[in-house]
Amino acid sequence: MTLFHYIHKDTVLHRMDGRLKLASLLLFSLAAGFASDLPDYLAPLSVLICSVLLAKLPFTVLLKEMRFFGVIILIVIVVNAFTFPGDPILKSPFASISRQGVIAGLRFAGRLSIVLLVSTVITGTTPLTRFRDAIEWYLRPVPFVPEARVATMINLTFLLIPVLLDSFKEIRNAQNSRCGQLRKNPVKRMKYLVFPLLGQTLRRADEIVNAMEARCYSEVRTKATFKCKKTDWFLLAISFAVFLFVLL
Amino acid sequence: MPVLEIQDLTHVFPDGAVAIAEINLKVNAGEFLVIAGPNGSGKTVLALHLNGLLRPTRGKVLLDGEPIDKNIIAARKKVGLVFQDPDNQIVGQTVAEDVAFGPENLNFPPAQVGMIVKESLAAVDLSQFATRSPHALSGGEKRKLAIAGILAMKPKIIVFDEPFTGLDYPGVVQVLKEILRLHKTGHTILLITHELEKVLAHADRLVIMHKGRLVADGKPESVIYRAESYGVRMPLKDGEKVSALTWLK
Structure with missing residues (x-):
């Protein structure tokens, strides 16, 4: 199983600071939520596909393992198409397919694809401990949270x-x-x-x-050190640009 | 003065079952001690007392003459415990991260943690697996990783709880070589096993436990003949000597 598993490679995305990666995950997820027109879906999807290639993740293997989600997407499109009220595209005595239903289904497919791809890129390029360190860093200023x-x-x-x-x-x-x-x-x-x-x-x-x-477990542990390079900020800027493009 | 001394150690579980009773044992620095006994004889319970994971109902454990509960962290640094199932000992996502777990708990600076991890992995010959997932390692390699995790704490005494369980022949040889290397580099070794035929030739002393009590203690050549009467298989065949009891050629 490769999907949602860390795959060790030496790429710009693998070396990216965990905190900025977590921020990028948030930005792409928000972009998926705000997307409404075709370009809104195409922009994040094309950036994410480029990221998969840049991170040297096994694209075809990942696609194969995403088949299960493909089935879910198909079911949602079909259910929406047949149940959503609107202008009929195809009419039959038993059921009719509405244009609005197909669009709603495709929108869901687009959103799920963005979330799936961004999760694949992030989990494939980030060891869990770096995630843990980033979460710990974000939680540090929150009072009463150990x-x-x-x-x-x-x-x-x-x-x-x-x-x-x-x-x-x-x-x-x-x-x-x-x-x-x-x-x-x-x-x-x-x-x-x-x-x-x-x-x-x-x-x-x-x-x-x-x-x-x-092994002397203690909550007062060696703190993780973070290093943000220019490329990390550049990658975050791309994520932000995609978010702004979708939002505006 | 013995490096480790167990005085009148007794542990009774909350349900009243006596796990170990009145154990007295002295271990000298650099000694290689094998503790044998059938299942349920209290070997693992004894091991868990050696670095304070279990507290005795009666009696005490002294490290360099000091009771271990005086400074439990120092005791855990001095006495490394390699558990029977390495899968339950491994907590890191990668081999290097797992080795770093102990030094990070001790709040060492990151650079020092990195150095210790490198040294520990090199010591067990696992440097090339540093970025691998521990679950992708073989049984023998996992056991070596568990040892590396303990070495990172710089212990003087290492306790191995059934280190050969579930390993194939190459795995046993790999782990046994590692244990002997650690003994050679000055570590005191306490090895819990009932598979005497794999290791006894290398031991200085054999201790047998039975029903929670220490029933025999001495040179392997003299104690081995009493093993079978306490439920440990007699590994020697007719005419064979203790020096034959090893899986190393």
Whole structure:
């Protein structure tokens, strides 16, 4: 799985300051929200496609792994086209397709594509710890928020997700090898999956806590150092320009 | 003076189960000690007391003559604990980040953290994997990464809890070589295992635990013959000597 995973390369985007990258993520997400006309979608999409290429991310592999989202987009377009009231493009005795419905569906597709692409670029070029450091930096001035704890929690959550998915698969396979799939009652099936997974997760969490304590875990830790280069500001300026283009 | 001394150590769980009882043990600097025992004999509970992860119900643990609860952070720096399952020890997204976890907790300046990470990875021969995800490593490499994470704390004593569990032959050899190298460089080694055939030839001393108690302690040549009566498989065949008990050629 490559989508939403960090892919180590030495490019301008990989080296970009995490704080500015987080700001760019926000700007592109806002641009997706404000977009209304075709150029509003094309501008961010073309910048993001260039970013994927600039970051040397495996474009075709990523596209293949986005198929699932393609299906969602298609469903939304079809549902909108058939249910949105407006001028009919195609009429039949059972249902009709409206022009406004198709446009609404395409708008949703455009927004989702922007969000998907910007998430792909950001996650593909940023190790999670740099994200964590950036979040910690942004949270520092917020009163009553223990920024180091929040950052550690985010880190551990993302770290544990693949491990939990593996455990889930293992438990399911073990049950299926004893014909667990023949159980028709979904509640019972879930019970046999969820309880062992919960038990395993709690045990694992306990062991991780021990391992972290053994290495002197503390919230007063070495602070991350950030370096903003001119190119980083230039990349942020491009993001800002795209946002302004969409907004105005 | 022993580097580590355990006096009358007892741990009773809240449900009343006695995990370990009246353990007395002295470990000298530079010693290689193997602690063997069947499952549930209290080996891991004992290990968790050595750097204060568990607090005793009775008794105490002394490090260089000082009780460890006097300065728990100093104790955790001095006693490194390599856990049985490296997946539960690894908390970094990349190999280098995981090694940096300990020094960052100690609030070292970033440049010093970077230097320690480099040294620790080089020590276990993992420098080329610095930017890789730890979960992409093999079993033996993960164990080596766990060791690097501990080395970054500059410990004097390293406790290995079942370091060979789940490893194939090359993995065991890789980890065993690493342990011997650490012993050679002056670290005191405490190795918990029931797989004596893989390592005992290199140990100075063998301790056997049974039902939470320390039941045998001495030179491997003299203690080994009592192993089977306490639920540890006798690894020696007829005519074989303890020096044959290694997976290194």
